[in-house]
Amino acid sequence: MTRRSRISDIAEAAGVSIASVSKALNNRSGVGIESRERILEAAARLDYRHKTTELTEAFPSGLAVVTTAALYLNSKFYEGVIQGALDAAREGGVDAKVHLLTPDIETGSVNVENLLGADGACLLLVGLDHPVLIEQVARSHAPAVIVNGIDRTMRLSCVLPDNRSAGWLATTRLLSEGHTEIVHVSRLFRTSLKERFDGFRDAMQEAGIAIDTDRHLFDLTAAGILEPDLSNALIDAMQKGRFAKATAFVCSNDIMALGVIDALRARGNIIPRDYSVVGMDDISIAQHSTPALTTLRIEREELGRVGWDMLKERALNAEARVRRVGMSVRLIERGTVGPPRHYLRAQ
Incomplete structure (x- = not known):
């Protein structure tokens, strides 16, 4: 019995990738006109049956x-x-x-x-x-x-x-406003979150700022803290004098960013007059915070x-x-970033 034609056969006959065949057969963008014509011609010549049957079998x-x-x-x-x-x-x-x-x-x-x-x-x-x-x-x-x-x-x-780029973009945005004392807030227990910290470190080092983890990193995992406890933990840390020079926070997700804002407000601060905050992910609640959160959008x-x-x-x-495919991220400007206050920098 003759084997039924598959997408891989069309790709070989047309001299293109399997992904290109899939796009052409499903009438999606990303394939040139000449390649699309070769793919459709090869599919007809090989008597290819359309995707539904093939996918059901796969x-x-x-x-x-x-x-x-x-x-x-x-x-x-x-x-x-x-x-x-x-x-x-x-x-x-x-x-x-x-x-x-x-x-x-x-x-x-x-x-x-x-x-x-x-x-x-x-x-x-x-x-x-x-x-x-x-x-x-x-x-x-x-x-x-x-x-x-x-x-x-x-x-x-x-x-x-592209988590490393996300960390770099968020930090670069704060640096562009003149912030140099920036704290990265995260839970460094997964590779993706570690890469966001790597991007933060890249941006800081490119700005000539040496990373001091006691001054520039608030790692919830190392401190045994879960996200719901972040606000109280940050308030306690700041009352003890930690992050005394900080003027901005870049957070590895939006939930952490909102927790940071809650902590800063509890200490009588106004965002972004006193501190700037950037999140990552752009979950729906980010645009409904007060002020709305500046963040990195991931589709x-x-x-x-x-x-x-x-x-x-x-x-x-x-x-x-x-x-391994790294998808782009995009900075979403809202209302939580401004220049550092001089009196905070002096402290």
Whole structure:
């Protein structure tokens, strides 16, 4: 029996990438006119059947979107990412389900076979890059892509915001106003958050400012603090004299930024007259704070859609190259950044 033509066959015949074939067949932008014509001609010549049938066969158990209950319930960021992936999969005619795992995922105690199902589902791992889980998934040979995480062994494809650039952009914005005493607020327990700190450090060092972690970093993980306790912890630290010279804070997410603003207000300060604050992610509440939060926007739904596209590529072609895609971020100017007050700098 003759094997049915697949996207990989069209790509080879037309001399283009699988991603280009997918875009042309689905009438999406990003493919030149000549390449599109070659792709469509090759598809007709190879008697290619359209995507719905092929995707259904490539995803026999559908799409399994996997994250932890804690990440999903505690972060508006992941809600948008997951919705983007679900919408894209269903537009392609593929059944998609969300699996909310217990925190045991942090120790690697996960039964990957249960996630895959009898027919072998394809996995979109959202915010999950624990080395033990990556090892289990890689050994299963299931098509899998990590969204907002990194496989440092380069066995699983990943898509995530350019976190280092995000940290650099946020810090550069404050530096442009004349701030030099800037505190980075974060929880440095994941690679993505560490990269945001790396971007902060890059910008500070480029400005000739040597990083002193006691003066320039408030790491909640190292201090044993969770986000809901940030405001009280920062108030306590500042009452004890820490960050006495600070004029600005750059935070690794918007929830932390809003916690910082609450702490500063509790001490009688006005934003941005007395302190400037920049967040990251641009979750919906950021524009409704008072004043509205200046932040770095990450297109969360698009992040999920790109993750789906990469997983589709992997499901349709087991030999597809592992890729790591960094998506752009954008500064959203609102009302929490201004020049440093001279009396604060003098202190």
